[in-house]
Amino acid sequence: MGRGSSGGVEGGPSGLMLNTGSPQEVRDYCKKLTDVCGKGGGFIMGSELPLLMAKLENVKAMEDFTKEYGVYR
Numbered sequence: 662m663g664r665g666s667s668g669g670v671e672g673g674p675s676g677l678m679l680n681t682g683s684p685q686e687v688r689d690y691c692k693k694l695t696d697v698c699g700k701g702g703g704f705i706m707g708s709e710l711p712l713l714m715a716k717l718e719n720v721k722a723m724e725d726f727t728k729e730y731g732v733y734r
Contacts, residue, residue, distance in 0.1 A: 679715035
């Protein structure tokens with residue numbers, strides 16, 4: 662990227678975590694990612710697999726966490 666450009670990074674819980682983890686594990690991991698990768702903005706919470714393949718309660722945990730904690734102010 663050139664001078665003055667900005668970029669971003671996307672990340673989130675692994676497919677394995679979304680399929681087998683607990684909602685608390687998902688929230689904890691999302692917080693760690695947001696704290697480390699989200700400093701200064703530019704972080705997009707996402708998933709490596711289609712969310713239809715994940716446990717619903719884990720998708721909800723990721724969504725709720727992101728809405729509550731992952732908003733840049």
